[in-house]
Amino acid sequence: MTSSKWITILVTALVGIALGLAYGWVIAPVQYTDVPPNILREDYRADYVLMVAEAYQNEQSPEIAARRLAIFGSETPAQIVTLTLDYATNNNFTQNEILLLQGLLTAMQTYQPQGNDTP
């Protein structure tokens, strides 16, 4: 075959790759189920942390609150609440909700998991 025909085949293959990518990314992307909480959208994360804060105000158990926040993965509970507090402040959460989050943040900043001897 001549080089022009090879080029034609190559271009056709590239078109096929482009179609495959379009199909796999846009038309029929991988469908995820059973996702972990760390990819929840920011407002859902904030609402979850707010629920933890509401429950904490009633239960006054830092351990339970920390365990509930642990579903977000590698961040510490205090970091999670700090991020949520920033989000709440920037998004017009009510004063009461911010106070709840601040209470939870204080608890998480001073919380020491049982059996942890590190300062």
Next chain:
Amino acid sequence: MRRFPINWILFLTLALAAGFGLGLAYSWLISPVTYVNANPALLRADFKDQYRIVIAASYKASHDLARARARLELLSDTDPIGELSAQAQRMTGAGELFEDTQPLAQLASDLQQGVANTAIINTNTPTASVSFVSTPFAAIGITPVRETPLAEETITTEFSEPTVIPTLSFEQTPLAPQQLFFTATPRPTSTSIPAITMPFTLIGQDPVCDIGLSPGLMQFILMDSRRNQAAGIEIIATWSGGEDHFFTGFKPELGDGYADFIMQADTVYSIRVVEGGSFVPNISAPTCTDENGANYLGGLLLTFQQP
């Protein structure tokens, strides 16, 4: 000369198919769409369970039934109340503490009745209604699927259809900033409903001879003064060899005020309803006779009601 074009078309088709396959493999296996901004409906089952626990714990603190309902809708469960009850039963079966399962059962019961149980109300935590309006994603290249987040959820006292479409928004770019607007919708006021403190009185003690039921099944129905079934009421059965605690409301398909317990033959039980201190001594399983004249261990139905 005639075969050459056919081969040529074949070459091109193969090249196209191979390219398509490579593209598909890359987009599905090597670099699939990265999901961000997932909604709670897509969470793994155990995380959904945790989500429900936190919703129930939050509800226990705020007694904001509408908000708890809106939050549950985010999980897109077909039957949110049934899921709550089933989870409470699973947790009870797994030996978890009543303190952990009771909020779930209570929330399920309150959702079913449409009224917040204010028996353990906490009036110091007024919360504002939240309406989220999120800006559309600035997706590049991929148009996000329609998504209505907590978004513009008008919290009503009716159980409305979920407004959240359980679809994913996905994009391969960082989160676009979202704007949230909060409207200070007045909270439902704390309607004063008397706490369940009146003693339950035994108003019925009926033998149940049903060969289809478990032998020695003691069934309880607890109702408040308005004849509404009462969930979350602790009952203690004691006998010479031991004691067992159980609660109403863990089998909502049989009624919020339903509980049951298996009696042994030739054992005398005393029943105490913890709420209000009602006490019923000398309870034992009756002997029933089937149509062939054979005896079998029957059951009992005890009905309690608050005056």
